[in-house]
Amino acid sequence: MYRTVEQLDTVISTLGSTSSSLCEVLRMPERSVQGREVLGLKLAAGGDGIRPGVLLIGGTHARELMNPDLLVELAVDLVSSHRSGTDIVLGNRTWAAATVRTILDTVDLYLLPCINPDGRNYVMTVDDMWRKNRRDNPGTSCDGVDLNRNVDIVWGVTEGQTSCSPCTVIYCGTAAFSEPENRNVKHVLDTYRIDCFADVHSYSELVIYPWGHALTQTSDPAENFTTLPTGTCQPIQSPGYREYLAPEELARFQQVSATVVREIAAVRGSQYTPEPGLTLYPTTGTHSDYAYSRHLADSALHKTDGYTIETGPFQGNARDSFHPADPEPIKREVESGLLGLINSLVVG
């Protein structure tokens, strides 16, 4: 079963009102293009001071329905465990109450479970395969911007699955961060210390790390995205271009991805694959690459590791893969993976 936008908001608001010592409702500064309020949550226990932060977002692509539900259920499980001292049991993987307590005592966890509420509502009421937000694109009969092509990393470069045409499902919008739903995500990254970011999508059973727009190389720091023109509405024009990633950074991404994969598998044996974003297909303007690129584009910004998780397997057809009749097993295994991701900041 999938919750409506209003039901997701009810869960968030109830957590804020009944567990205020652990949960703070974050009201995003901007409403969606159709005027819906966007709610987030901050979960933290213990004292103040400098604490690592994790930001998890979901619902970026409207039809990938299970992920907003997964994120509010993660919040409920963490709060319930912390309050009652019970373990979080996810299939064959048990997260001990003491571990949960340590996580919440150590990490500030930020959740934006459904960044695209208009899209989710449209999926539930009009078209269950809708992907974008509900932007009215002037001068066309086509609606929507692909929120995972619209942020400021090689924006508007039509490498692979990115388009400048408003009538496509991969439309990047009129400018980087033209969409209020995405400016809300940027607001959280700008406002809070975020060490680790994950955008939860469906489907393919992947744990994705940088980069999505080009092959990765680890030898030439000068060959990097800050030298690429943006907004060209053309593919990358440099033949053989490869994006730099420092070797130690690549190693960390691979190590943490392996941890997430292991924690997912521990639930019921599903084997997710860790890989760079490009392997799925080339993309630009994506949230997870943007999150990681920020400190490279502006050294004054805090470094944020960026991941995309593609939840669930192909179920024989696209419709059932985006919203399977029974998403529970998938949500539980990915919940374990997300706990592994968060816990990686605790255990180092």
Added chain:
Amino acid sequence: MTDQSPPTADLPAAQGAPGERYEATIHPADPTRADADALTGVSELDLDRVPDPAGGVRVLVDPNDISRLVAQGFEVRLHRAVPVQPLDPALVAADEDVRSWLTARITAPGES
């Protein structure tokens, strides 16, 4: 539904019915060419591409997309109709179920 014996699109430049849409895979018309090489240009067609378990090119297409693909020399195998329709209401949670679940989960033992 399964992917068995998919029909191959052979549609005219049809307008199609409103909301008509298909899940399809795209293949090179020349079977002697490797898919990876022959399908390089597909990404430039701005289609609604969805992940394919075999690493192929799986898309959601309307009749105009299909005509365009066929005109450009691709073979389009239709797997199933995916009409524009709301999410199956049976998959939408009921308000009361959400409320009761939430009450049970965030009320600690001994609390009311």
